[in-house]
Amino acid sequence: MIRDKLxxxxxxxxxxxxxxxxxxxxxxxxxxxxxxxLPLLVGTGxxxxxxxYLWQVxxxxxxxxxxxKSFDLKTAAWLxxxxxxxxxxxxxxxxxxxxxxxxxxxxxxxxxNRPVRGLVVSLLIVVACFLVFAVLLGxxxxxxxxxxxxxxxxx
Amino acid sequence: MDLLQGLASGFSLxxxxxxLLYALVGCIVGTITGILPGIGPxxxxxxxxxxTLYMDATGAMIFFSGIYYxxxxxxxxTSILLNIPGEAASVVTCIDGFKMxxxxxxxxxxxxxxVGSFVAGTISILGLMLATPFLGSAALRFGPxxxxxxxxxxxxxxxxxxxxxxxxxxxxxxxxxxxYTVGIDYLSGTLRxxxxxxxxxxxxxxxxxxxxxxxxAEVLETACSPxxxxxxxxxxxxxxxxxxxxxxxxxxxxxxxxxxxxxxxLIPGPSPVISTFVSxxxxxxxxxxxxxxxxxAIEGVAGPEAANNAAVGGAYVPLLALGIPFTPAMAMVLGxxxxxxxxxxxxxxxxxxxxFWGVIASMYIGNFMxxxxxxxxxxxxxxxxxxxxxxxxxVIVMLCLVGVYSVNSSLLDLLIMGLFGLLGFAxxxxxxxxxxxxxAMVISPMLENSLRxxxxxxxxxxxxxxxxxxxxVLYLIAAAIIVVxxxxxxxxxxxx
Numbered sequence: 001m002i003r004d005k006l007x008x009x010x011x012x013x014x015x016x017x018x019x020x021x022x023x024x025x026x027x028x029x030x031x032x033x034x035x036x037x038l039p040l041l042v043g044t045g046x047x048x049x050x051x052x053y054l055w056q057v058x059x060x061x062x063x064x065x066x067x068x069k070s071f072d073l074k075t076a077a078w079l080x081x082x083x084x085x086x087x088x089x090x091x092x093x094x095x096x097x098x099x100x101x102x103x104x105x106x107x108x109x110x111x112x113n114r115p116v117r118g119l120v121v122s123l124l125i126v127v128a129c130f131l132v133f134a135v136l137l138g139x140x141x142x143x144x145x146x147x148x149x150x151x152x153x154x155x
Numbered sequence: 156m157d158l159l160q161g162l163a164s165g166f167s168l169x170x171x172x173x174x175l176l177y178a179l180v181g182c183i184v185g186t187i188t189g190i191l192p193g194i195g196p197x198x199x200x201x202x203x204x205x206x207t208l209y210m211d212a213t214g215a216m217i218f219f220s221g222i223y224y225x226x227x228x229x230x231x232x233t234s235i236l237l238n239i240p241g242e243a244a245s246v247v248t249c250i251d252g253f254k255m256x257x258x259x260x261x262x263x264x265x266x267x268x269x270v271g272s273f274v275a276g277t278i279s280i281l282g283l284m285l286a287t288p289f290l291g292s293a294a295l296r297f298g299p300x301x302x303x304x305x306x307x308x309x310x311x312x313x314x315x316x317x318x319x320x321x322x323x324x325x326x327x328x329x330x331x332x333x334x335y336t337v338g339i340d341y342l343s344g345t346l347r348x349x350x351x352x353x354x355x356x357x358x359x360x361x362x363x364x365x366x367x368x369x370x371x372a373e374v375l376e377t378a379c380s381p382x383x384x385x386x387x388x389x390x391x392x393x394x395x396x397x398x399x400x401x402x403x404x405x406x407x408x409x410x411x412x413x414x415x416x417x418x419x420x421l422i423p424g425p426s427p428v429i430s431t432f433v434s435x436x437x438x439x440x441x442x443x444x445x446x447x448x449x450x451x452a453i454e455g456v457a458g459p460e461a462a463n464n465a466a467v468g469g470a471y472v473p474l475l476a477l478g479i480p481f482t483p484a485m486a487m488v489l490g491x492x493x494x495x496x497x498x499x500x501x502x503x504x505x506x507x508x509x510x511f512w513g514v515i516a517s518m519y520i521g522n523f524m525x526x527x528x529x530x531x532x533x534x535x536x537x538x539x540x541x542x543x544x545x546x547x548x549x550v551i552v553m554l555c556l557v558g559v560y561s562v563n564s565s566l567l568d569l570l571i572m573g574l575f576g577l578l579g580f581a582x583x584x585x586x587x588x589x590x591x592x593x594x595a596m597v598i599s600p601m602l603e604n605s606l607r608x609x610x611x612x613x614x615x616x617x618x619x620x621x622x623x624x625x626x627x628v629l630y631l632i633a634a635a636i637i638v639v640x641x642x643x644x645x646x647x648x649x650x651x
Contacts, residue, residue, distance in 0.1 A: 025347060032610075042333050076580060079374065082552070083573040109378075140564060
């Protein structure tokens, strides 16, 4: 299957990069092993196992393509994009707005068909997160004017 | 501190209001995650790992124990009523449990499963209480070569017992070890694989990796799967009482399942899952009515349900006595302890007796809570399956995102979690189990330190690593586990 072949090739590339990356680390001697010993052992093991896996994958006949539909993958891709966008949004929009944006996007991706109710649900989830993490657990979250206002309300 | 004294002090700690609350919340969360397909105990622990930072270490352990036990209880409910195993350890219960439900004996199956789980949980806690101090004091005489041998054998057994192919599990272990090597080497102060990124000098944290692989990846997986409506039959309270014959037929399977489950819990790998299969096969072989198996035999519910609960107690032994987690869930427990700067090992019982005995006592309490809570509330818990996933999934995503950020206030951790979410999702699609990766990441520091210390102490003598009595025995066991099945299968093929 193409997916297995790609995985095998990806692992092979990772093994080579890992081994090359660890080349400069001091190996030391057996009586005084250095920081490069474990990376060398792990890298070699990875390369050998990947070679075996490559051989297995390229030897066996192609299996039928998975039944995973493209629209399913689209949902996963959008969800993942929301997760990966969160650190960026958090940096620019601070906690409340960034969290609201990500929750609302997640609801849309999961086909929550009522936009107004979606806004309310997003708001409730954001408020719950703020109460649990910032108020109850005392976590310092990225703060802007909205968060400062909420902190002031709390006193 | 002797056993009774230790247990008494443990109960005084576990009965404190906050610890009771942690146990209760843990049991409820565990039951819910056991019921919900996809998010198993491992996912729940990963998602809630960051919360344990705000508890004391004992509270964190009590919370996680509640989740682990609760998941085992919860998993049986949907297996019996809906033929949906909430988590892998409940798959076997579906076979006869659901058949019993179809025959109108769902209440009896649920009761036997709950009582069996309670008995097994209690037996395994007794085993844990007796075995851990014994193993812990024996381990005080272990040196770096022995710890290296235990770690290596653990990984070998893990490869052998993990789901899927051996080569895939091995690759996952090696990738986990490679990830551990990122960051500063504390023995020499050398930076390894940091790619010039300053924040990586502290290494890749276990928390975002675990939350990504088990939290975000599960969310992506669930979002991709079809959303099917759930219709559950209501169980009336009076239907919960099993008949006299059902009780009698369940006694021996429960005790056998408990013993087997505890012993299987001691070995590396997904022990609760394996124990249910072993128990089911054993009960079928020993039964006077093997033809009933698969058609609603009560023994097919009692044995496996007892076994998976007992395996939970067994899995705690290597972690608390040696500091080595043999199952992915125990890696999460270790992660929670490390967040509190506590490294479990042979000295744990002496250095932190309150922690050890408090957890033991809370397990008794948690088991009792689950028995009292789960049966009367079975219909409420089943209704959780009706919760729309477009509400559930965003909540889980936010718990992961804000949870991981709250630990180090690091945007890089968020990015790492997202990337490992993608990796976990992709790995599942190509049949690579993510659990060995996490376990290897957790065991690797101990492996590297003990290897380098052993070589340093012995002046580079490799024989010292292999030919010390305990090491030799362990390596022979590991070799036998790999070689014997291959030899047997070749012999069988030749005779055919």
